Amino acid sequence: MKLNLHDARTATSIGRWLGAAIVVCFVTGVISHYVQLPPDWLAGALPSRPSWGYRFTQGLHVASGIAAIPLLLAKLWTVYPRLFIWPPLRSVRHALERASVAVLVGAAIFQLFSGLLNTAQWYPWPFSFVPVHFAVAWLLLGALVLHLAVKYPEIKAHWGKRSPGTLELPVAEGPDRRSLLTGVAAAVGAVTLTTVGQSFTPLKRFDLLAPRHPDHGEQGLPVNRTAAAARVTDVSAADWRLTVLGKYSYELTLDELAAMPQHTVTLPIACVEGWSKSADWTGVRVRDLLERAGARPGSAVRVVSLERRGSYRVMEMGGGYTDDPLTLLALRLGGRTLSPDHGYPARIIAPNRPGVLQTKWVTRMEAM
Template identity: 70%
Template sequence: MTSRTRGPRSARPPFRPPAFTGPLHDARTATAVGRWLGAAFAVCFVTGLVSHYLQHPPAWLADDLPTRPVWGYRLSQGLHVATGLAAIVLLLAKLWTVYPRLFAWPPVRSLRHALERLSVAVLVAAAVFQVLTGLLNIVEWYPWPFSFVPVHFAVAWVAVGSILLHVAVKAPEISAHWRRGSAGTLALPAEDAADRRSLLLGVGAAVGVVTVTTVGQALTPLKALDLLAPRHPDHGPQGLPVNRTAAAAGVSASRLREWRLDVTGPRPYTLTLDTLRAMPRTGVRLPIACVEGWSVEAGWGGVRIRDLVELAGGRPGAAALRVTSLEVAGAYRVMEMGAEYVDDPLTLLALTLDGRPLSLDHGFPARIIAPDRPGVLQTKWVHRLEVL
């Protein structure tokens, strides 16, 4: 029998991944998609920082958070979710363009190559983790044992660091393929150049479809096209969505029969609902914007928080507030509000929504509504205010 000559075993990969041999798995295409993906991740990172520090401000910042523009958080979080969804499409396209290189053999050829491979491994893992957990957070499904907010925040830094490392390692190649006709770029045959344009147009169209069919949950003029988002701005009790219902929070009508509002401070006092309703009322139009990306503007009526704080002896412009909900449990059952929010004339202990008493799911008998503030901090079923 004759034997076939075999190459060295070390030169063979341990397994054969599916082969993609088309001409578009090249550095030029990867760079073109990577520019879009990098921009999406940059917007996600910046808006994610805004959201995180509004929800969990450090002590030195808590009293100085901005309350204007009133739609600031609505815009920021709407951008965060919209670009995060777009990043899913872009990440899949980017992985498709570089797929053959992910399984190149041997895996390490030099120190520079090892750094490149390490940056790619960390980048891919962090990017996939971020878009996957972000997507599941939008639909409020948490099939993992860890807390979403701190882990998502921490991995965001890992993702950004790995992007910067990857760009630094690949800078010469990225520079060579950054613009059409760049020096060092090999010209493609006409049919391959057309294929690249078609691919990029297809990716852009997919991003556009995903954006247009989901952004209506925050950009209400497009709400008629809100086909894929988990929330619709008009669907819910009193025409507004809710994330956490009264049943989920363990709040029932029977628990509210003897409801009282306890306000503590230098001059503590207690109010019944009838007494609270008899106090001077204020009406405002403010959006409620949630971390999942949906937001709706509505008319709210109630008593100014700063008036309630002053009655308890709090100093105008200098008092912070701790708000406690009747929720049985939850990460935001107790919320603290800095002095900037407390003193703002638009911050209310709301009793009505669009002229009607709050429904149980919207926080009856009283909830917080404040400008430029995440929805999770617009505490529902308020029963205690502590002037700090």
């Protein structure tokens, strides 16, 4: 006699873990989306502190999404015999359950595996990843809430350590639930340990499966978009100018910018793909540049890159960031002049911001 592991109690046990991972992934994903693409009513209210905030939430987003993959596969394994029961629809409640399951499974598979491909910057689909991923996240949440509501009686009955009418068999008589759950936990631990080091640098030595290692890249920092990809490899220091537009607009050469008071801050680059690393940046405070242009304290700014194409060649930053003394137009990284791939001759570095908004190859700033 063998213990049936395709039962409600096993499904509930794994479902608790999977539900927690999905909720964490959803909440941190919403935070990421609104920090990256804030609506007008939120843009000026986004906080710049804690400086490591986006690094933490986005690292947790990617880590929980990756951890959810083995949990989803295990959950589907426990329930798959019931996906093919006959007749397929027995009542209105059963129809709602089946509909919620279909949407839930489809949305979960799409979200987790498209998100995984995004960490590797591989997009084998014709649509824009960010808006679709965000929209399907809400669809997934709705399907999950409906599924929990429909299945609540069964979940409640099997939530505890011992469920009514269940009999635990000795391990020797067949595969037991504890062994299965231990194996699933080990799989979750393994994929987390071998990927989370891309953002949680104390574990970077175990970063075997993540597409980025925090120490690999020019000047000890990874690069997503190179100068060659952006077609800004021929920037001349003699010809480059920074234009700052405001009440008293002005231009600066690179030498003039370097002659201004320089400040060094330690801030992370935290990318939406999940990797992050702190570094020492040196440059001119953005608020000093805006003040010289006659902008009011806390003014927003529009930053324009030399990059001619790309979704983020123009970036807007609210007053919470521009007024923060940690926000720099950086000229140096780790004590050395920025390399072309890191944004030479000048780039933005600000606290609690996604890497895509740390604009490189800056040529113009407009006080708003």
